[in-house]
Amino acid sequence: GESVGLHLPTLSVQEGDNSIINCAYSNSASDYFIWYKQESGKGPQFIIDIRSNMDKRQGQRVTVLLNKTVKHLSLQIAATQPGDSAVYFCAETEQGGSEKLVFGKGTKLTVNP
Amino acid sequence: KAGVTQTPRYLIKTRGQQVTLSCSPISGHRSVSWYQQTPGQGLQFLFEYFSETQRNKGNFPGRFSGRQFSNSRSEMNVSTLELGDSALYLCASSFGTVNTEAFFGQGTRLTVV
Numbered sequence: 001g002e003s004v005g006l007h008l009p010t011l012s013v014q015e016g017d018n019s020i021i022n023c024a025y026s027n028s029a030s031d032y033f034i035w036y037k038q039e040s041g042k043g044p045q046f047i048i049d050i051r052s053n054m055d056k057r058q059g060q061r062v063t064v065l066l067n068k069t070v071k072h073l074s075l076q077i078a079a080t081q082p083g084d085s086a087v088y089f090c091a092e093t094e095q096g097g098s099e100k101l102v103f104g105k106g107t108k109l110t111v112n113p
Numbered sequence: 114k115a116g117v118t119q120t121p122r123y124l125i126k127t128r129g130q131q132v133t134l135s136c137s138p139i140s141g142h143r144s145v146s147w148y149q150q151t152p153g154q155g156l157q158f159l160f161e162y163f164s165e166t167q168r169n170k171g172n173f174p175g176r177f178s179g180r181q182f183s184n185s186r187s188e189m190n191v192s193t194l195e196l197g198d199s200a201l202y203l204c205a206s207s208f209g210t211v212n213t214e215a216f217f218g219q220g221t222r223l224t225v226v
Contacts, residue, residue: 034215043117043203043217044156089156099144099207099215100169103156 012110019080021107023073023090030092034101035064035075039086047075047088077109085111115140117206117218125224131192134221136204138185142216144168144209145187147179150201150220159202162187163209194225 013019025033031052036044050057050064050073057064063076073090087108091101118137126132138145147159158171162181179189185206191198201222205215 036217041219043219044205046214046216049214091156099146099161099163099205099209099213100158100171101146101148101156101205101215102158103148105155 009105010108010110012112013080015080015082015111015113017080019075019077019084019109019111021075021077021088021090021109023075023104025071025073025090025092025102025104027092027094027102028068028071029094030102032093033064033066033073034091034093035062035073036089036091036103037084037086038089038106044089080109080111082111082113085109117204117216119202119204119218119221121221122219123222123224125226126194128194128196128225130194131190132194132223133188133190134202134204134223136187136189136206136218138187138204138206139216142206142208143185144207144215145181145185146205146207146215147187147189148203148205149173150203151199156203159189191223196225199223199225 034049035047038044048059048064061078065074087106089106091103120135144163146161148156150156161169165181176192181187201220203220204218207213207215
């Protein structure tokens with residue numbers, strides 16, 4: 001069935017290190033992928049997205065990599081800061097005119113000062 | 114530019130009652146989606162409305178329903194509440210064209226007792 005999963009439920013890094021959060025998806029028809037950050041008590045916040053015709057996209061301190069061959073998505077955060085501590089979700093959508101997002105379970109990132 | 118607004122933020126209801134949650138999307142956005150977030154099931158898609166029409170629906174019982182008004186504001190209703198309906202209900206808005214960024218509100222925390 002459709003599912004988007006994550007390899008690790010928790011990730012702990014030192015401030016200043018680079019973080020890599022991974023995600024596996026199962027629906028080969030998915031063509032749009034998004035990473036969200038959710039802080040305690042808040043709704044998910046859009047970080048970065050990537051379409052299936054790309055394999056890499058960079059934002060401010062973040063990079064998303066997409067490997068369609070193995071259906072794998074990753075989020076790289078450079079120079080991780082305490083403010084990056086949150087739960088990170090990957091999400092996918094299919095082609096076809098709907099905004100339905102299928103979310104993974106999430107990875108809790110803890111940044112130690 | 115105002116973000117997605119959900120009301121109320123917190124709600125306590127008794128089993129068997131019904132509840133209505135409200136979502137005001139970002140100005141200009143025509144798509145509103147609803148999600149249920151629980152620790153056990155994560156973020157699950159409920160339904161999506163676009164131009165007052167339900168465009169997609171998740172795997173939830175008929176007790177969960179929604180609607181969208183001509184100004185794109187949306188409401189969701191849950192009837193005959195069960196303890197398991199306790200969750201954070203999130204609303205996301207987007208332009209609604211092919212796979213565009215979805216922005217989330219802060220959510221409504223529903224507790225059923």
